[in-house]
Amino acid sequence: xxxxxxxxxxxxxxxxxxxxxxxxxxxxxxxxxxxxxxxxxxxxxxxxxxxxxxxxxxxxxxxxxxxxxxxxxxxxxxxxxxxxxxxxxxxxxxxxxxxxxxxxxxxxxxxxxxx
Numbered sequence: 001x002x003x004x005x006x007x008x009x010x011x012x013x014x015x016x017x018x019x020x021x022x023x024x025x026x027x028x029x030x031x032x033x034x035x036x037x038x039x040x041x042x043x044x045x046x047x048x049x050x051x052x053x054x055x056x057x058x059x060x061x062x063x064x065x066x067x068x069x070x071x072x073x074x075x076x077x078x079x080x081x082x083x084x085x086x087x088x089x090x091x092x093x094x095x096x097x098x099x100x101x102x103x104x105x106x107x108x109x110x111x112x113x114x115x
Contacts, residue, residue: 014043014060022064026071034079035072037107039065041085041100051096053085062099066106073110081107 001011012025029035042052045059060068072078086100 014058017060017064022068022071025068026075029072029076031075033076035076036080037069037072037078038082039103041083049096049099051087051091053087065103069106069110073114077114078107078111
């Protein structure tokens with residue numbers, strides 16, 4: 001984290017997002033920037049994404065993640081997207097795969113509208 005902060009990255013916790021909303025985070029994005037979204041599935045709440053390496057109570061909701069993606073797309077250009085830490089072996093009923101797929105579809109839709 002120290003190296004990322006020295007590089008100029010700003011960090012936002014799920015607790016901050018729950019408390020303050022997405023506005024502060026979205027304000028940190030420069031208008032018309034090229035953004036790379038790297039989504040660690042561990043950041044989602046365990047109730048919505050249980051099949052991850054380190055399930056997190058108090059994580060982000062599906063709605064918060066998709067609102068964040070929409071907010072980035074409205075302000076900047078999504079130049080790339082990566083989703084990590086989904087663990088299929090832990091996905092007993094397919095809920096996490098479905099959630100991950102819906103998030104990916106959401107991103108693809110916003111990228112398609114940018115073209």
